[in-house]
Amino acid sequence: MKKIFKTLSLVILAISISTLAYAQGSDYKAAITVNPLSMLFGTFNAEANIRLADSLSVLISGSYWGLDSGYWDYTAFGVGTGIKFYWQGSAIHGWYVGPMLDFAFASAEYTDPWTSEKATGSATGISFGGLIGYQSIFDSGVTIDFGLGVQVISIPDVSVEVGGLTVASGSQSWTLPLIKLAVGYAF
16 A cells, blocks of 8 residues: 555656646647556556547547456456546646546356366446546657546356356446556657
8 A cells, every 4th residue: 555655646746747847838639648557457558638629638548458356267358438628728738537438348268166167258348437637748748647536347247158057257347446647648
């Protein structure tokens, strides 16, 4: 917990300092970022943040997620979208709030603990949430995006047949904190 607190403190300090190096009056129209922090939780996420208006941008994202929960192994690939409202009127830099929605195409593999027989199934899941954050763009175009929020991840029941028996994973749903630390390049 101390490590997370120290990391978040350093990120907030970096964002505060970065406002001094922001490319004021810039004509940046989009930023491409990756979230290295999400990799700690088994997720890879990349997104394009495209300016639509002075205080509005749209997100388009792609992601990968994996989870091993005992006899079940889950893998998902996702596509998503979101909107960022910049209340200081300077999209794609500054404080923002916004919703997001992702669709995941998930597969599950079940390993029978007695026979080691494997069976697979698939389903389409959904993730939605909200985020408040700050995105900064340096004169060089390097961008840092930090945010906090909450997300709900839901995967429906996946049933597979193993040795003549139907085994169900049960619906999986998690409400998780959303911590975003994305780095990338604006152009």
